[in-house]
Amino acid sequence: MNPKMTPYNINEFKNPLFTVDSVLFTVEHNCLKVLLVKRANEPFLGSWGLPGGFVNVDADATTDITALRNLKEKTNVAPQYLEQLQTFSNTSRDPRGFSVTLVYFALIAAQQVSSHIATIDEVQWVELDKLNSLSMAFDHKMIIEHAKQRLQQKALYSMVPVYCLPEYFTVGQLKSVIETIIGKTIQRKSLIRRIEAANMFEAIDEKVKSGGRLAQQYKVKSGVDIVHFERNLSV
Amino acid sequence: MNPKMTPYNINEFKNPLFTVDSVLFTVEHNCLKVLLVKRANEPFLGSWGLPGGFVNVDADATTDITALRNLKEKTNVAPQYLEQLQTFSNTSRDPRGFSVTLVYFALIAAQQVSSHIATIDEVQWVELDKLNSLSMAFDHKMIIEHAKQRLQQKALYSMVPVYCLPEYFTVGQLKSVIETIIGKTIQRKSLIRRIEAANMFEAIDEKVKSGGRLAQQYKVKSGVDIVHFERNLSV
DNA sequence: TGAATAGTGTCTCTCAGACAATATTAC
DNA sequence: GTAATATTGTCTGAGAGACACTATTCA
Structure with missing residues (x-):
């Protein structure tokens, strides 16, 4: 003091x-x-x-x-x-x-x-x-x-829901988590577009079983910030 | 207690x-x-x-x-x-x-x-x-x-900047306030589209001098909430 | 009439939605 | 093969950006 x-x-x-x-x-x-x-x-x-x-x-x-x-x-x-x-x-x-x-x-x-x-x-x-x-x-x-x-809003314009998932995750898992949070289904295609645009994930070599075709796994790149998209997903 | x-x-x-x-x-x-x-x-x-x-x-x-x-x-x-x-x-x-x-x-x-x-x-x-x-x-x-x-972000997806203006205001005034806040120019047309879509303003009978054609005045409707648009204006 | 500002028409561009088509796995 | 899930292709639609065009006012 x-x-x-x-x-x-x-x-x-x-x-x-x-x-x-x-x-x-x-x-x-x-x-x-x-x-x-x-x-x-x-x-x-x-x-x-x-x-x-x-x-x-x-x-x-x-x-x-x-x-x-x-x-x-x-x-x-x-x-x-x-x-x-x-x-x-x-x-x-x-x-x-x-x-x-x-x-x-x-x-x-x-x-x-x-x-x-x-x-x-x-x-x-x-x-x-x-x-x-x-x-x-x-x-x-x-x-x-x-x-x-707040969580529902953020799920519409950012990738925060990914933090409900383990280190390695698939598009299907992320889609499912987002859908649970916002309470409606979203387009897998839209999610993939965002995963690419966000540039905050990297693909993992190893793929994983999913009941059908093997799914690509992703992880959050280290040191990245949450991207805020300029459009919301539709409610 | x-x-x-x-x-x-x-x-x-x-x-x-x-x-x-x-x-x-x-x-x-x-x-x-x-x-x-x-x-x-x-x-x-x-x-x-x-x-x-x-x-x-x-x-x-x-x-x-x-x-x-x-x-x-x-x-x-x-x-x-x-x-x-x-x-x-x-x-x-x-x-x-x-x-x-x-x-x-x-x-x-x-x-x-x-x-x-x-x-x-x-x-x-x-x-x-x-x-x-x-x-x-x-x-x-x-x-x-x-x-x-925060103010800059809000200016991109809502009409909050209107609260920097007096009760009656024109599109030109609102455009100018938004531009000052975000530090770049915006399209008058985009602003007018939003004013209509937001449905939170009412046109006032009396118009006002502006150096050229008289400008329509607006005021915030009573009891309305701030609308959050699903897209941002571009940065 | 010309300068200045207000307001409209309309084309382009981006990105979300929709959904069909294809790919890959297990059985 | 079929069922199930993953992934891609591509068309549509909403709304922002761009900008030309028209309208109205004053000097």
Whole structure:
């Protein structure tokens, strides 16, 4: 702390409660799923909610690290994709008073975490379609809905859904993941055009069985950025 | 506070410093400008920075209200457009320690505020092109750059730039504002097609002088949402 | 009338959608 | 061979870009 600065009274304002939560999606068996955690603390002890928690200001360099730390506790790995969704705040979402949650939106391949979370009772994948029958902590149900809409939008103009797939994947797998996310079928031809135009994938020598003709495998080139196409796929 | 809940130790975690800042843009004389405020407090006392401050948890229902309250203090009016940009956090951006700022991104017609801010020494519009020659508080220069990029993106697939214009505006004015924002010319024809397709404007009876043929005036229909087009204008 | 700005007509170009045709695998 | 899936070819359509053309105003 700079000793020359005029004293700042940190108690002049009550700081709001500030937490970081993550909506981690995956696609498994043609279902869009979100990772939920059984809460071990009040409020909403025992309810299902998003993985998250307070910032550890001594250990977390940024809130990104906070999100990753909390996700790693639950899944044992870092998600393949992570970005800020938005914050949600008001005086009623947390019974303790005014609270702000910074929500991240993350993607991972189901295979990367399934073995780990299968061993933990307090963590589960829940199908988006089955959220309504679940009672959830805070406003997390509404937050998941926002995150889903963001994911659906991104699926129309970018290749982010690829981060729901393992390292090597085929066009058919990517097509299926996108279709699950946006809830309608797309043209394989359009997807192939985009795979070529995006220039963010490389073909793998080895092909893979698929029930018919062998399928070309791809992987994400290292160090590439997500391309944003100038047109959406049709809704 | 719910008395039945198990006690929660609020001091278990040091809460990070949490502030709300806004990047308020306008377009005036074919220049994109941002509203800056001369800081009245440490740190960075006397430097120029974004309007913002702490949440007043007793008075602000949401962080949106915090942003609006701070902007109104400086401009005397509410901006015509306001949305969350993103948060920025780390241990070094504020000398007091780990801090998080939630940044909003706002637009307003220059006419609505020029008379008011002209009376205040501590508030000024600064052209985006002249930011480099200014020493700014915190990481606000970088934040403004992020906000500018978001604005530029939005200008390509939506009509948000209209919120830099007064209630009644012409196609020529909107074209000019968009061109200033994205830094290149666009086709008047394309803009007119979008104005019709968006279905968010209504033509006003009265036309207005423009140096040549009288120009049709438009206004934003009340209660409409921003339309997102499925294609971008070309960059 | 000419300069200036507003507005229209229309052709091209790009890329998504549709879908037929072909290729490759397992059985 | 057939069934199943992968891949390519190619036509259509929507909407942006380009730009010529017309319309209206003022000096």
